[in-house]
Amino acid sequence: MMSGVTIGQAAAFVGVTVKTVRHYHKLGLVEEPERDGSGYRRYGSDELLRLVQVRTLATAGVPLAEIGALLDADPGQFTAALADVERRLTERIADLTARRDTLHRLADGDRALLPDRACAILDRMAGLGLGPDYVAAQREALVLARALVPEGFDGFLTQLEHGLDDPGYIELIRRGREAETWEPDDPRIDELATAMADHFLAHPTLLGNPTSLQAWTKASAQYRLINNHRGDQAPISARLTALTEAKLRSAGVTVPRR
Template identity: 40%
Template sequence: MLTISQLATYAGVTVRAIRHYHKIGLLAEPVRDHSGYRSYDAAAVVRLIRIRTLADAGVPLARVEELLDAEPDEFAEGLTEIDRKLRAEIRRLQDTRKRLTRLAAGDHLALPQSVVEYLDRLRGLDVEERYIEMERDAWIMIAAQVPDQIDDIIVSKHRQLDDPDTLRLYSLLSDAFDWAVDDPRVDEAAEIIERQMIAAVQAGEIEVDGLDDPFINLLDSTTFDAAPVMKAIFANLEKRGWKGWTRIERVPADRLDMTPSS
């Protein structure tokens, strides 16, 4: 007969594991000898080795007893089911690792791949990181509100980057954090934005569906708080009769007589 320590040694487990198996009913507690100690036989060694083998193979302890007592066909079927679940769990963990790897890149946190690629394109155009961070935060909020539209919106933004006006605007706004409110470049930026607004109105692309007014106000305030000079650009546009930043709310009819390239 064996003590619990000897059983643990022969079965290749710890005494603590044996006590746990007793507690959950996987291994029956033996009768105690006249000194009050547990006394195990060879059958306990065999069962414990089988428990350890199944557990080491990834079988959940909740399923071990079922498999130990199963007929060969049931045993094989049970292992197949466990294998299927383990494969699914492995795929889930692999996907999690991929997401963690993407998150390590920074911009991937809460952003779809299309937006990340757009921001990377801005970096390739030497847009200042401060401005990109401001755009990134806005895109995080927008993507959460209209996830089904975000890829199409980004396609449109990529097209805009083919326009020299847009490239010039990004060049200006990239440095705008350090402008004084009376900087002459405020007027140049407003002129470019106005041309883009005219083009958007004429093309029927004046707003993103699915964004309510409080959210639009939040986006506007986020932009103005990040770069106070944006308020000066916005005020310049209001003098021209426009209203709205993220969404065009008022269109001055007399300004629409201008061509986008004028």
């Protein structure tokens, strides 16, 4: 009577493919049984047990390269090794969960690139009727600011929140939007820049806290990229910003150079 089963039967019993069994042999995880008189390799209970152990550990997430040493370890080493595998799996789960959450946020537009606090600010801008073009430009500026000057991002959000709480500031923003229809040499541009600078000086929280200002000052190159974003699409607004900043510098306020 033949003892043992063929490789196909062994694979089926254990729940893997023949190719997988041969791969385990190649890696040295399971020894190949000797051929019988008919030239077939017959798998006995020892080989089947080893196959089950290897498959179970592999399914649990243990790298194949580590399974051999794990199965040959003493009980204490085995327990410690499993704890290490569990730790790495937990880290992978956290990483995969974060990736899944990002995919979910992608379906929600802004939330893929910006935190909830920034999205709430954009929602408030839209609710105040500042217009889709303005909100879109601010969205892009926030994405750039978060990526290029992360240490100054929270302070930037705080500035925006103070601004949205200030009716006078909102009115100046609306006037700035209207200015895009003015001629480049319209004297009202300089007048509006003066009004903006005066408002900032009268309400210092709109300028940001010292930590945030320092972060932006150190990142002058990044500031220029963010501040000049869409400048070609809104030239009057760009000029208005430059004039306002110049007036603030004249008043002793530290503002990064454009």
